[in-house]
Amino acid sequence: MLNYDLVVVGGGPAGMAAALQAKECGVKKIIILERAETLGGILEQCIHTGFGLHYFGEELSGPEYAGRFIEQVKQTDIDVKTDTMVLDISPQNLVTAVNKKDGLLQINAAAVILAMGCRERPRGALSIAGTRASGIMTAGTAQKYVNIDGYMPGKKIVILGSGDIGLIMARRMTLEGAEVKMVCELMPYSGGLTRNIVQCLNDFDIPLKLSTTVIETHGKERLEGVTIARVDDHGQVIDETQEYVECDTLMLSVGLIPENELTKGIGITLDPITKGAVVTEMRETDHPGVFACGNVLQVHDLVDYVTMEAQIAGQGAAAYIKDRAAFENAEYIPTIPGNGVRYIVPQKMNIRSKEDIKLYFRVGAVYKNAKVVLEADGTVISAKKKVKLAPGEMENVTVPADIIAKLTKDSKICVRVEESQ
């Protein structure tokens, strides 16, 4: 049995930043366990640029962004085991993992940081009628084929879902000579960043069909085409709007699901909206000493925010290792999503915190010229004007320390959207 102060599960951007921050805060023995053969996580296949503008103040590609953290990890005495799969975390924080070299590993941890990331929603989750022809895959799988393995998965493409990976792949496939016929989006708005609609679709005249979905796939061995149709406000197919589109590849970019099997195994409470753990402002779950950050906690649109969240978790884990008593004395109140707000992370905050607490949230619909209002016990603390709010873009609001000092255990902190009249 091995003994570590901190075990970090996952060596992507979240895991690396969390481990580095914990190291900086004085944690001695840290190990990162990574399932893939290298550190870096999904960034390895995200070869487009746009990463790091907030964190590094420059525009990097995914591998470059990851590379900076990989270098930093190498400069420390943080242990790394790649090709290592974590199988179980016990309620006593005993981590069981397996790899080819060590066989079965058992690691006793004072604290654990969960940073397993997320995976794509597969076809099965959509119940599209049709055959099991080849040529139907998630956008991320296609991204791996093109960017890592170096081959093209198809020539005539339809993309379902306008999440960022779908938009990025529309451009990528077009540049490599494929014909991207359209991107269909079930919702009346895109789930991706506006800049990606501009530079990935508009630049190449790829149509974005909103309120449209794929209802059937055709072809026996290989996909030959799909039937698309328009949907109404309730997502129901509108009769007589069916249209056949010839294609050999259907890419799905229909959402990401935090990979929380280990989290569930420990018995940690999950938020039904984020599908990630319910956490405090330190990113501690309701299992003492287990923290979560990055896409396993909530799906982010920017890796920069993943890094920042992971640093909070790293700092939190370091504080826990140093002084457990302070955590036991914490007094939590829930953060309440008000009108227009789908969820808030953290879901609860310690009213004994001496520092400002940033609440991250997403709205449920597109708003123009609206206000983000932060309320404590019905009193408006701040009201920030926003030209645009969209579900695809994570927002944040800060609860100042002087306000936290006045809160009691019955206080209510609420974030809501106020539409302009």
Add this chain to the structure above:
Amino acid sequence: MKKNLTCVACPLGCSITVELDDNGQILSVTGNTCKRGDAYARTEMTNPTRSLTTTVKVDGGRHPVVPVKSAAPIPKSMLFDCMKVINQITVKAPVHIGDTIIDDILHTGVAIVATNEC
């Protein structure tokens, strides 16, 4: 005349309004929240440019291809021509982040550099 753009300089995606006179000269740029937005709007109206990211074939590396990027934005109209040039090249491993793959692609003065180890 007014023209509305969405800035692609960073993921914020600011809505920018460019005001032009009758000769197409830029009178004002508003709505941007940083200097990069101003610069984006001005080049977008005169000579739109984009960063190019793609892959290059590698001989003997850990993967068959290594990702590359243009070290600076290149004219939007030349993206496909640059792709043709890049797709004809094979480099030998090892390749390191920052290695120059092409010094000056199609006389744009822009280099193509590797963005991962391979």
